[in-house]
Amino acid sequence: MTQPPTLTDRPALARHRARACALPGHDEALFLHRLALDDLQERLSEVNKRFTSPAVVTAYPQIFAGFPEAVLVPTMI
Numbered sequence: 001m002t003q004p005p006t007l008t009d010r011p012a013l014a015r016h017r018a019r020a021c022a023l024p025g026h027d028e029a030l031f032l033h034r035l036a037l038d039d040l041q042e043r044l045s046e047v048n049k050r051f052t053s054p055a056v057v058t059a060y061p062q063i064f065a066g067f068p069e070a071v072l073v074p075t076m077i
Helices: 010-022 031-045 061-066
Strands: 055-058 071-074
Touching: 031 061, 055 061, 061 071
Parallel strands: 055 071
Antiparallel strands: none
């Protein structure tokens, strides 16, 4: 069985994320993640079904800390 091709340079991605996190104003730059959280909470509030084990997979789990019923799964980088 052959190995699938590598699609992402994970060490480079980790370096770029670390560099971005060190920049001033990085927290403000995560506004799309905060908008996604607001949208997710709004959509889930309109659904009649109760989700017993929601999970959020993200590179920035600190943004989704305000979503206490979800299990936060940080990406593996």
